[in-house]
Amino acid sequence: MMIDALRYFGFVDLLEFERMTVHEYSIRMIAVALRQLDQKELIHQQAWANWQIQATETRGKKEVPKYRTFESFFDKEKLENKILGIDTSKFKSESDKKLMQLMKNANK
Structure with a gap:
């Protein structure tokens, strides 16, 4: 528990951990898990964007980029x-x- 507090909450002083209630610790751990989930979502959005930016369209017999400019993509x-x-x-x-x-x- 104490190591988690130092690792995830940014505590540098053990007194901060000792003053924390079990309820506060539980809430903070949920917040850490949600923050990690947000980071995973961002990674997956970046992977999706990388895949999308490589999309092409067929025009006649040629494959051309679907997005010609960054602004047309985002x-x-x-x-x-x-x-x-x-x-x-x-x-x-x-x-x-x-x-x-x-x-x-x-x-x-």
Whole structure:
């Protein structure tokens, strides 16, 4: 138990461990397990992305990359706008895009 606390919780002082209740220890161990699960998910997402980025399409007799640019593979701006609740379909002209960017910057 004490070694787990030093290993997983980042404790450097044994007094921290001694002050911890059994209930707190259990909660922290669950948190460690969930953090490890999150890391495994990230590893699997990276493997999936590596596989996806190598995808090709057949055009005529040629195999061409499915994603020609990074942005076509991962559109961060589109995802950011979705999180911020900005509907980009309303912004057609350059002045509208500039206005959208000003609104984003004002909200930071």
